[in-house]
Amino acid sequence: MTAAQADLQIDRPSVTDGAALWRIAKDSGTLDLNSSYSYLLWCRDFAGTSAVARGEDGRPVGFVTGYVRPERPRTLLVWQVAVDPAYRGRGLAASMLDGLTARIAAEHGVTSVETTITPGNTASERLFTSYAARHGASVSREVLFDAGLFPDGPHDPEVLYRIGPLTHPSH
Known part of the structure; x- marks a missing residue:
């Protein structure tokens, strides 16, 4: 943890964090925004495989949502990563991702x-390729969902990044 992160706490989200996660996702400008209801459900049903960063006042300033894949129980699928604009540039996304995967690896x-x-989402590409490098893991890429699969208008393809095996423990 850097000095810039010393005033932040990373833990599991609770249902009362759902609205803040929705707002942070909305303000990200890059994430697909889901319904506010979905963030409430996520904070209830997948809190154990997600992380939230809290500022000094206890309010969420960033989050990572994920789940363990039922068909691949040793794989964590990271769904969304977002940091409040006021907290960007401090390495918070990387710290949340490292902390979450350390917890999920142990549990x-x-x-x-x-x-x-x-x-073209270079920030996410950098976040996950640097994560792989820190954890001594390889990265493979393939298109998971072609643009034509999305029913709600133009959508870029979603490229699946597979990172593993993780060989260096998270810090």
Whole structure:
């Protein structure tokens, strides 16, 4: 943890954090915004495989949502990562991702991470390729969902990043 993160706490989200996660996702400018209801459900049903960063006042300033894949129980799928604009540039996304995967590895034996990234999202590409490097893991990429699969208008393809096996423990 850097000095810039010393005033932040990373823990599991609770249902009362759902509205803040929705707002942070909305303000990100890059994430697909889901319904506020979905963030409430996520904070209830997937809190154990997600993380929230809290500022000094206890309010969420960033989050990572994820779940253990039922068909691949040693794989954590990271769904969304977002940081409030006022807290960007401090390495908070990387710290949340490292902390979450360390917890999930200890609790579930997870040895790999998957996420999807749209082409051109360089911030996410950097976050996950540097994560792989820190954890001594390889990265493979393939299109998971072609643009034509999305029913609600133009959408970039979603490229699946498979990161693993994780060989260096998270810090």
